[in-house]
Amino acid sequence: MHNYLDLEIATVEQYSMIVDLEALEEWRQLGWKTYKEVQLPAGDEDAFRLYGEFDKRTQTLMFNKPVLLNEMSKDQLINREVIDAVMHLGNYGMGGAGFFGLLLDTEEYLTYATWSSGDFVIVNDRVVECSPEHYDKIKPWTSNYGDGLTWDELTETVSGSMIRSYELADDVFILFLSKNGADLKVEFVKQDSRLPKEREAYEDGQICDYILFQHKDATLIV
Structure with a gap:
């Protein structure tokens, strides 16, 4: 039990x-x-x-x-529709953990359950989130820092897309999406040379230990 x-x-x-x-x-x-x-x-x-x-x-x-990615068969994820993208999943009692998640048509989030995980998700070679100190070199898909530094170019891009396939390695999980004839590549990584941060997304285990499914009305508590 x-x-x-x-x-x-x-x-x-x-x-x-x-x-x-x-x-x-x-x-x-x-x-x-x-x-x-x-x-x-x-x-x-x-x-x-x-x-x-x-x-x-x-x-x-x-x-x-919660159900982990490697506890589901591949065909349970293929041809699922992406409804939304969020950067604020997870809760530690005084605020959010910043988990990145894609809301699917199963009413579940496919969630990268590591702190500030939007910093470790790359969509079409562009990082989802990063600190404003890097904005002179990198413009992330989303920003929420106010004073002209708030935008979301990701949600509209991925919403309505379909999961066509995925690849899973020790430290990389890649989703291949399509929308209106265009291809989208969503990479969940532990670390990557395209990221401005030198720290790694997690210390122990493999990335499959951190990719999980949560009901849209449920909360992951850290």
């Missing part, structure tokens, strides 16, 4: 979601367990900065284990 309160999956310790009580059995069938069933210490369910606020009369807090 998994320790749902200390998963030790990539950087993720817990995977939670608030659900309506009327749908409780449906979520149980998908492997979700209530906070009482996983023996969350009494009162911790009220830590709204981690889990969000919920009405105990009509809702409950549930936990599960």
Whole structure:
């Protein structure tokens, strides 16, 4: 049995979601367990900065284990549509972890679960995010620093695209997308010469340990 309160999956310790009580059995069938069933210490369910606020009369807090990329067959990902791209997944209680994720038509994010992972995603040879100190040499796909330094050129580019294939190596995961006859290449990397940062996305394991699926309404807690 998994320790749902200390998963030790990539950087993720817990995977939670608030659900309506009327749908409780449906979520149980998908492997979700209530906070009482996983023996969350009494009162911790009220830590709204981690889990969000919920009405105990009509809702409950549930936990599960996210599915890793290498736990799914390849055909479960091929021909999926990309609906959106986000850079703010993951939560540590005082803010976001900056996980990059692609929302698929399965209502799940394909998530790179490592801190500020948009810094380690390259789309058509252009990094998704980086620090403004590098903007004189690199213009990332997205920026959220205010004062004329806020833009998003990625969402419109990838939304509506289809996953045609992918390649997985020890430290690189590549998605091949297509949209309106144009090809898109999305590379999740540990490190790459095209990145301005010298640090690596993770220290231990391989990249397949950090690529996972999360429900669009669930939270990865680090």
